[in-house]
Amino acid sequence: MSLRQRLFRLPRYLGASGSPRRLWWSPSLDTISLVGSWRGQSSRSPAHWNQVVSEAEKIVGYPTSFMSLRCLLSDELSNIAMQVRKLVGTQHPLLTTARGLVYDSRHNLQLRGLVVLLISKAAGPSSMKASCQNYDMVSGIYSCQRSLAEITELIHTALLVHRGIVNLNELQSSDGPLKDMQFGNKIAILSGDFLLANACNGLALLQNTKVVELLASALMDLVQGVYHENSTSAKENYITDDIGISTWKEQTFLSHGALLAKSCQAAMELAKHGAEVQDMAFQYGKHMAMSHKINSDLQPFIKEKTSDSTTFHLNSAPVVLHQEFLGRDLWIKQIGELRETIKAGKGVTSAIDLCRYHGNKALEALESFPPSEARSALENIVFAVTRFS
C-alpha cells in the first residue's frame, strides 16, 4: 500500500463512532508536514477561535456540531420539524432557537460536548484500567464518555428550547396571534421534553448511578439558573438587578458553569479516575465555562464596529461590576448613556481581568493532567476565550 493510500484511510483510524462521517481532512502529501508540526503549533497561542475548535475536533475524531440533534434520527424528527415549520412567520422564540441550532453560529458549536470529549482524552485511562477492560475505546476516548458528551449537549439544548417559552398574558399585539404563541409553546415544551427523555435514557444506559446523580443535579442547577435569568424582565431595561458580582457569579455558575463542570467530573468517574482527578476536571469545566460566559458578555463592549442595534444584557459581568463600582442610584441615572459610559469605565477591564482569572484557574486545573494533544487543545480553548485584542 502506498503512503497516499495509507493517508486516505487515516481518518477512519482516528476513530469516528457510529455512522460514517464526511471526511473533514482531505489527505495529501502536504498534510504530512501539518501533522508533524502540530506539537510545535500548540505551544503558541492560537489566533482564532474557529481554528482552536477545528483542531480540537480533529483530536476527538469527528465534528461535534449537531451532536444533540442526532437523537432526532427517528420518527419524531419529521414530527418536530413539521411542527416547527408551522411556526415560520410567527414571532415565537422557538423559531430563533431552532435557527440558531442549525445555522453556523457559536450556538451549534456544541462546545460542552467537545470539552467533555477532550477532557476524557486528556485524562487518559486511569490506574483502574482493568475495570474498564470491557469498554470500547476509540481515539483515546471510551464510548461511554462519548455518550456522556451527547447527553450533556442534550440537556443544554433542552433547556435552550425551554427558555423560549412565552408567557401568554404578557403578549402584546406586536407579537402576533395568540394561537401562534400557544402552538409554539406546545412544540417547545414537547421538543424540550423529548430531548430530556433521551438524555435520561442515555444516562440509564451508562449503568453508573453516581454519573446519573451528577447530571441530574446539573440539570437542577441549570433550571434554577434559567429561573434567575427570567426573574429580570428583559423589556424593562432600566430596572436591573441590584446584585453584586458575587451573586452574579453564583447565578452564572448555576446557569452556565454547573453543567459543564459536572459533566467533566462525570467523564472522569466513568473512566474510574480518583476523587482528585474528578475535582480537577470539575474545576476546569467550571472555570472555563465562567470565562467563556464573561467573554460572551464582553463582546458588545469591545468590538470595533458597534452598531446601535447590538444589544447587551444588563445582567452581564461588565455591567454588574460597573454598578458595584458606581453605586445603584447613580447607575440608574446613567441608563441613558449606557454603552459608552461602560466602555469608558473600569467595568470592561475588570471583567477582562475576571475572565482571565477564571482562565488561569482552568489552566491550573489542567496541570494535573498528563501533557497530550487533547490537553493542549483544552489549553488553547482557554487562550482563545481570554484573548481580547
Place this chain on the structure above:
Amino acid sequence: MRQARGLSVVLRDVQASQRSIALIAEMIHTASLVHDDVIDDARSRRGKHTVNKIWGEKKAVLAGDLILSAASIALARIGNTTVISILTQVIEDLVRGEFLQLGSKENENERFAHYLEKTFKKTASLIANSCKAVSVLGCPDPVVHEIAYQYGKNVGIAFQLIDDVLDFTSCSDQMGKPTSADLKLGLATGPVLFACQQFPEMNAMIMRRFSLPGDVDRARQYVLQSDGVQQTTYLAQRYCHEAVREISKLRPSPERDALIQLSEIVLTRDK
C-alpha cells in the same frame, strides 16, 4: 386516586428504597401534569388553578423540569441501575405518548390500537413500571416482577378508560375540571371510537379533531346516544379482571387484598 397509586406499590416490610420509588413516581407524574397543563392551556385541575395560570407558562415549564430533576436525583441515590433503567423508560413513554396524541390515524382500525398505545404510554407505563421497580427492589424472582408489571399495566389502562368515560358522564362540579375536555382538545377517546362504529358520520369530525363550531356538542350527543360509554366501561372491567388475575398469583396477604380492592375502586369511582 393518584396518591392511592403510591400505596399500591407497597409490599410487605417496605424498604426505604421502595418508599422512595413511590415518591419518585408521584414526582414524575406531577412534572408531566404541570407540562400537560401548559400544553393544553388548562385553567384548572382538580378544582384548583393550574400552575401556568397563577405563575405563567415560563415558570410552569421550569417547575416541571425542576421536579423531574429532583426525581432523577432521588432515583440515582437508590443506587440500583436496573431500577433507573425501568423508570427512565417511563419518562420516554410519557413524551412519546404526548406526541402520539398530536398525530392521528386515518384508518378506523388503526385508531383503536393507536388510542390504546397512547393510553399505555401516557398513563399505564408509569404505574406498570413503578410496580415493577419496587418488586425488583423487594425480591429477585423475575416471575414476581412480571406479575407486578402486568398488574400495574392493566390497572393503569383501566383507570384511563374510566377517566375517558367520566369525561362524558359526570358533570363539571364533580370532576373538578370541565367535561368534554377531551373533545375540546380534539381527542377521540374510547367512548367516541366505539360510538363511531354505530354512527359513521362521526368520522369526519374525528379527522378534523372536532374543530368546527358545533362539533363538540354533536359528538357528545352521538356518544350519549350510542353504547360507547358502556363498551368502554366493559373494556375497563376486562382489564381490571386481568389485573386481579395476575395479582392473585401472589400469596394471600392484606396488601394483596388492598390491591384487589384498588382495582375495584378504579371501576367504581365517579371523579
